[in-house]
Amino acid sequence: MTGDHTGDPAHDGDHRSGPPVRVDRDGHIETWTLDRPGIRNAISDDDMVEAIVDAAARVTRDDDVRVVVLTGAGSAFSAGGNITAMAEKSGMFGGSPAELREGYRRGIQRIPRALYDVDVPIVAAVNGPAVGAGCDLSLMCDLRIASTRAFFAESFVKLGIIPGDGGAWFLPRVVGAARAAEMALTGDRVDAATALEWGLVSRVVEPDDLLPAAHDLARRIAVNPPRAVRMTKRLLRESGHSSLSTLLELSAAMQPLGHHTQDHAEALAAMREKRRGEFTGD
Numbered sequence: 001m002t003g004d005h006t007g008d009p010a011h012d013g014d015h016r017s018g019p020p021v022r023v024d025r026d027g028h029i030e031t032w033t034l035d036r037p038g039i040r041n042a043i044s045d046d047d048m049v050e051a052i053v054d055a056a057a058r059v060t061r062d063d064d065v066r067v068v069v070l071t072g073a074g075s076a077f078s079a080g081g082n083i084t085a086m087a088e089k090s091g092m093f094g095g096s097p098a099e100l101r102e103g104y105r106r107g108i109q110r111i112p113r114a115l116y117d118v119d120v121p122i123v124a125a126v127n128g129p130a131v132g133a134g135c136d137l138s139l140m141c142d143l144r145i146a147s148t149r150a151f152f153a154e155s156f157v158k159l160g161i162i163p164g165d166g167g168a169w170f171l172p173r174v175v176g177a178a179r180a181a182e183m184a185l186t187g188d189r190v191d192a193a194t195a196l197e198w199g200l201v202s203r204v205v206e207p208d209d210l211l212p213a214a215h216d217l218a219r220r221i222a223v224n225p226p227r228a229v230r231m232t233k234r235l236l237r238e239s240g241h242s243s244l245s246t247l248l249e250l251s252a253a254m255q256p257l258g259h260h261t262q263d264h265a266e267a268l269a270a271m272r273e274k275r276r277g278e279f280t281g282d
Helices: 047-060 083-088 095-104 110-116 132-138 167-175 177-186 193-199 207-222 226-239 244-261 262-272
Strands: 021-026 027-032 067-072 124-125 144-145 152-153 189-191 204-205
Touching: 021 047, 027 047, 027 207, 047 110, 067 207, 110 132, 124 132, 124 207, 132 152, 132 167, 144 193, 144 207, 152 193, 167 177, 167 193, 189 193, 193 204, 226 244, 226 262
Parallel strands: 027 067, 067 124, 124 144, 144 204
Antiparallel strands: 021 027, 152 189
């Protein structure tokens, strides 16, 4: 993982106050804000890893949460790894090669595993630079909306390291093999307009419109029957590594669960009565 080499003095330290991930709730939608702007929302420190993993497990257990919006405090979405810790070889970056390996496995690599297993859709509202592991964090989400101030960089090679957090798995699945190779092997920035052209994001908006746009998208998801949304997300996840036959079998097993919900009956009734359905998750 790597951070953004912009000469930002915020890399020199972080004045911590409050939890590393701020959680706000509005109805069925949660907003997670990475809240370490002093280190440009680096995600490699233990407290940040724990906060993301814990939040992921919690919303999967909470049937009242239907969508999550993930964004960053301050000017960056996430600069990825903590550059100061990396330079000082402290925290997960310290120790022998064997200890470093375990540091990745027990640290940063817990994030992609946790987010991959989240049942509810996650919308990344990319407010600024998404660099290294920060870029990969956005790829771990189901949907991405970017501010015009955002850029993406799979910039590990710039520091002489590799994507240690699963980026080499996520990136080709989002932008395709050729563009993933270009991003990963050059480490160059991809601006928001190019990210839109490449399908890395679904929309680019002005900075002041970012969170409203992300929450609007979240609401469009949240109005649907929540169990159907969760199962549909799981099918989309599984489709990336399943054969057609396997996915059809999984779909056949899941579909009866939907047919036997009260929300399915309500959706049919609402469609026939030409009204908006009211879904409870039952």
